[in-house]
Amino acid sequence: MDVFGSFALILAFVCAVYAFAGGIGAIVTRHPLLVKSTRQAGIATCCLIFLATFSLEYLFFSDNFANAYVVSHSNRDLSTFYKIAALWSGQEGSLLFWSFLLSVYVFSVLITYRNKNGELMPYVGVVMAGVQIFFLTLNNFVASPFKALAVPGANGAMNLVARADGNGLTPLLQYPEMVIHPPNLYAGYTGFTIPFAFALGALLARYPGEKWIHLTRKWTMIAWMFQSMGILLGAHWAYAVLGWGGYWGWDPVENASLLPWLTGTAFLHSVMMQEKRGMMKVWNVWLVFCTFALCILGTLLTRSGVVSSVHAFAQSSIGTWFVSFLAIILVVCLGAYLKNRDYLKSENQLDAIVSRESSFLFNNLMLLVACVAVLSGTLFPVFSEWFTGNRISVGAPFFNKVNIPIGLLLLFLTGVGPLLAWRKTSTESLKRNFGWPLAMGIIGGALAFALGFREFYSLVCLILCVFVASTISMEFYRGAKVIRTRSGASLFTSVVDLTMRNTRRYGGYIVHMGMVLVFIGLAGAAFNRDTQKEMQLGSTMQIGPYTLVLQSVDSRPERNYTAQRMIIEVMRDNKPIMMLYPEKRRFVTTVENGTMVAIYSTLKEDLYVVFAGQSPDTQLPVIHAYLNPLVKWIWLGGAVVVLGTLVALLPNRRAVLVLAGAQEPSTATQTLQPGRLTPSVITREGHD
């Protein structure tokens, strides 16, 4: 299987080179056969990468300890579940996994548009093949996962060997989230290749109109959704596994995942300006370019050791490859832009300052400021070392101070944006739309203040959350009321009906509502409490309204580790409410320890209990308990964000009312009298 996998990867590389070079030939000659053959080469590349990936997974499942990568990341006792995750647990395998996910996207694009957009697709195919060539170069010649295990022999030659068992998987990765978090994050990173390929392709081809925007919107949303899920699952993993009581530590690798998410979010908003008003064409193209470049930069930071991080892979020379690729991307993008910048001439005009357009501009400004602030903070240790010779760390306190105000401004704009009309918003409409949400925000703030929310940022955050939730609810209510009046259906049915009539708009509102829930959860962080105590059997510990009683301690051997478990009874008002089992795991093969946090989670707060260690003086177990308010809202918010994105991806269920004269050129010859336009119903699939 080693040989099979290696051969598949080499062949994939050859096919990708053909798809790239042949694609350029097809663009120049426009020969139909060449166009078809390069497309098929692209499909073959993807299939060969699938085969290579499956063959590596087969090596894991068959415990083939003659393969160096399998030896380093698996062992016989590793459960099936984690043998899947072992694929992306190391540098070589994760790069192959990148190629795999990229191929899933490329394959889907090539199949979906095989008979469509003939002018654009050869360009898109060339860009996608170019990206694939880069990753296949790494897979084949820099970090191959198919290297056989070898030791130097007596004569200096390398002898192939096989081990009886492997080293096992890093304990920190042996958690359910690690089986789903990296694939989601990688699917986000790789997914942004598709909008990049369409944007660059359209620019190179001077593809007329906004069609590339329509074509890529869904791909961008899919990538964005995976990126969001990846970030939130990573945060949940950090919360449930690392045992430090938090979920976001502004680690360079966490920051790296946030950067393309921020620019991707900016693009998903500003793209509406281009679709509806033909504005911001240059900006949108560069947002897509930057998002893709940030994905590559994020990978560079994770894998090169440029910045220190607990998440990073082992330091290697692979960073040079990524820097070179990043430089090529920027040169190609800049060249394409300079050559064809007249193609991006926009119909930029703004009828009023108070309008949806302005709110999108400020939304983009805040997202971009957040992005560059996080980026410069992340890279500051490197810059400080260059300029002063001393590496100055930039940790969570800095990022919190800088990003909390920006986040709150963004939250404010989330509420304001939908209330403003396109082109111009009248004073009357401002009063009508802002009155109730503002009142609700102030009432919510007063209630929060009365309930003890005295920390400034948390209070502002809660006021804004109520304000934004009110604006979104009002939007749903107004629309549903009209449907309800006409159809007589219930309010809930009318809301569903309304959402399905314009999935993009109302799906977007659901995403905003999800973000509100996330912000509510973040507001709770200001009130986190913790306490730590050495505990004897039967002794108690108090945190907030909870009393923890250490009932007993046990040890249970599992297949791959031995768990030492604290059995703790949780009481409230002298009544037992549940048992918690925080534990330490000792992994047999790696001889490393892992933590398993026990969490009692409610909407109000999380009781988070960690078995922190053993006191060297008394030999008693040390229990660290945290009381983290509102954390559950973050995970709920994440689920709502994903739901909203899925809704926005759905096609509209029903026909919408449009002006027949505007849609059917054949009617243009009819004499139309101003003010007497006859509306008719035309089904428009994928209306937005």
Next chain:
Amino acid sequence: MRRLAASGVLLGIALLLIVPLDAQDLSDRAKQIGGKFMCMCGCSQVLTQCNHVGCTTSSSMLKELNQSLASGGSETAITQMFVQEFGTKVYAEPPKSGFSLVAWTLPSVYLALGTVLVVFVISRWRKHALEPVAGTGNAAAIPQELLERARARAARETED
């Protein structure tokens, strides 16, 4: 039976194969000052938040911090002590002096520059909108094709 259970518990505790950890009882002041330093074990976490499995660095740093505070050490003295021991990498946030000031000023610079740019863009777009269009004032003179395009655009822009 109780003896057996007690033996089991003792055995369980004896089997705890974890790195010993000091149960630090941190004062609020220690927490506040400790929040300004990084744990130097390489976990990239703030000192008071490091609960890294097997981390002996954070416990020894916290012990030093507690001892300094107990002996009346000021925040500046503690900072100097840690910087001397670990270098500038120990800061959780850059100090607001010297080259590090750049890190603090950059976000404000981005915001200021971005705002100026957005205001400039808005004023330019407004100028375009206010420019008079040739031939206005006579609806009958508008070509049919232009009218159709305008209708299509109106439909597109109002559908949301």
